[in-house]
Amino acid sequence: MGNPEVQAREWFMRVQSGELSDRQQEALADWLCESPENLAAYQHCEAVWEQLGRLDTAEVPVERADRVEGSLWQRFLLAASTRLNGGFFPGWKTSGFALASVTALVFGVLFWNGQPTGPDALKFETSIGEVATYQLDDGSELTLGARSRVRVVMSESVRRVDIQAGRGYFDVVTDPERPFHVYAHDARVEVVGTQFDVLRTERRVTVSVREGIVDVLATDPDQVAAEQPSVTLRAGNRVTKERHETFSAIDTLPEEDISAWRQGRLVYHRASLNDVVDELNRYSSDRFTLASPDLGGIELTASFQIDQLDALPELLSKTLPVRVQKESDGHYILFSANAPYGS
Incomplete structure (x- = not known):
């Protein structure tokens, strides 16, 4: 019990x-x-x-x-x-x-369930290609990536952000009496004051730390008693949690790459093609889709400017075993490099 x-x-x-x-x-x-x-x-x-x-x-x-x-x-x-x-x-x-x-x-x-209520609940949302920074009531800063949506609750005893879609970068003012909580899928990030990034996709949550110490906890009751109910991250650390699964191993990446998207640069370190396509569809009005779910697990390590997305289809074709086909409506479909044309 x-x-x-x-x-x-x-x-x-x-x-x-x-x-x-x-x-x-x-x-x-x-x-x-x-x-x-x-x-x-x-x-x-x-x-x-x-x-x-x-x-x-x-x-x-x-x-x-x-x-x-x-x-x-x-x-x-x-x-x-x-x-x-x-x-x-x-x-x-x-x-x-x-x-x-x-x-x-x-x-x-x-x-x-899921209804924002009360005078303290605020919503922030960005459109395709938009990046916006918001000053929270406690002095913390929240930067939202493109096509992102969050719900924020600030009170004398609570600091909480629910990431409902997309990505957020947090520069949190230290307040030991009011830990700062960020929720996404079945994960909760808990900090006192630090800088970190949270990316929510359809399948997973990724937390990366730029400065300080961050605790990431499982919120699914089925996993609270698991062998790995939480992880602690430090500067340069990153962890991923698939929905309803345990945490991945902690890996390390350059700290400057964690917030590179805020300066208009998308950086990927062994990112799945599923996540890359998800992010591209938040920054580009052209839609990207995978012809087969099997392609989603292909990993990409690359860096490119957001204002150079037009060159991305060629980049993907040259660096990954995929073929990118553009439809008449501007829709890009990614096929396996070995897939026959017209498939």
């Missing part, structure tokens, strides 16, 4: 990040019903969050329940009623309090 308070915090942060899958929602329902301690720990997280003006399920109109997916709602209620009324909690069997409490929590999870 794990620590209910630790597990509750991980579950609650997962819910707030908007990354809770159907399977994980079912697992949360089961976990809430396992013991009164689990339920109490989760309720404590909600109480703290309410004090920050982030969540107030008591004010949710009853008619909002119509927006909840019926089958998923039924699974939550079935799990709760089976566990509670079936005698899992001996002292609660004849009381409606337990089921009502779990029902309220479940509704909160379903309705608020």
Whole structure:
């Protein structure tokens, strides 16, 4: 059995990040019903969050329940009623309090999952090819890469950024009383004050450190008890975490390359072609796609200026075992170098 308070915090942060899958929602329902301690720990997280003006399920109109997916709602209620009324909690069997409490929590999870609320929640977003720098309330700086989107919460006790898409570079003002948290997929970055880069793609999260010390933790409850629930990075270190997988080995790269994109230069060190294509589609109005998923694992080490993307198709053809074909609409398709033309 794990620590209910630790597990509750991980579950609650997962819910707030908007990354809770159907399977994980079912697992949360089961976990809430396992013991009164689990339920109490989760309720404590909600109480703290309410004090920050982030969540107030008591004010949710009853008619909002119509927006909840019926089958998923039924699974939550079935799990709760089976566990509670079936005698899992001996002292609660004849009381409606337990089921009502779990029902309220479940509704909160379903309705608020991924919804930015409260006066402290801000959104920043960039368009294709745009790089923008924002000054946060605590004096920290956030630079967003092209086609990126984040949600920011700053209060007297919380400094939190959720990367919903793309890339962010952080220059964080030191505040030992308020650690700075960055969430992306099922990873959480925790610092006191430092400079680091977080890249979120469809498949993974990559964290690179320019200065200071950064802790990166798994937030998926299935991995919290794993052999490698967290890693510590120092200047020049980088780590990657595939979604729902453990961390990669820590590697090293030149510190100046970590933020090179802020100066208009894209630098790749053993980057997968999947990630390269993902980034190109954030900087270029021309769309790049892979003809086959098998090409996604090809690695690229290269550096080029963002304003010279027109030369990129030729560069890829010369440095990788691929053939780049341009369609009439400006769409580029990457084929294996051995693939026949017209395939």
